[in-house]
Amino acid sequence: MRTSSPLLLPIFRSEGQGRLLARVYLDRPATLAQLARELGLDDGGLSREANRLEQAGLIRSERVGRSRLLRPNEDSPYYQELYGLLLRAFGPATVIGPELGSIEGIESAHVYGSWAARYVGEPGDDPADVDVLLIGRPSQLAVTRAERSLSDRLGRQVNVIVVAPEEWEAGASGFLQHVKAGPLVPLAVTEGDAR
């Protein structure tokens, strides 16, 4: 699972390590098999990385049947700071979906723009904001409330653009063609309680 450092916060030894930590710290506990599938990483490499992180006291794992369930070690002296770093750097991929999940009328959501570009490995400056494309017909006030709360939580301005499903399908505007041509990070818009 040796990959280059994540562009969003190149202090981790690999993209895989950063994403694994972000997924374990910012979302619900998951098994190694789930993580391998979600993060697109090979089982062996992921298992070795999890061992390394567990030995360093950053995560904990427990056997549930034949699976190994990973969760953050909240007693680690690094926990608070590491949680904050992961939230700021990789949080958009994990925390925006559940926040939007409580709003009715959303069909799907993606991050686009500079944050998405860095997330998928396209080099460039640190993104000043997080651009979110939301397909559906939600309450605009509910979206505005979510924007404000997410901006506070992620430490970056979150800007949400709402596009009607038929408009997205047609993709006629220059803006939508530009968005479709660039990287899109899909968000799981489900009601949840990701921290």
Added chain:
Amino acid sequence: MTAEQLDELMREGVLERVPRDRAAAGRDITVARAHLQSLDRVSATDPTGAFALAYEAIRKAIVAHMRANGLRVRTSRGGHFQTGRYALAALEDLGVTKHLLAYEDLRRLRNKCAYEAVLIEDVDVEEAMAHARAIVTAVEVDLS
């Protein structure tokens, strides 16, 4: 009124003292009421316009309260934003705090409408109308 918070706004230079003007406050309330009636008529055909009217009715009611109390916000530091801060400090006792807390989101959305192609949904108009009716009525009663 929470005098402490208002003092803070005065110290920050957000608010300044002006002569009390109950007549002008009454005119603002009349305009706010007219906005509420207009938005009832246009909400089905023009939700974005109705939303703007609801926001403006709220802002006029808050400004009426300021005028009646001899205060105004300086516009150099975001007049509409500071109006919301005044409302949370000065209208705390009117029993409409949950509606006042929505003001900042209404302001942001109304601003977004001015610069982006935002389509306001019926549910947004309904929510904005509920906030506007509650705030305009509360200020009107307080000033009567």
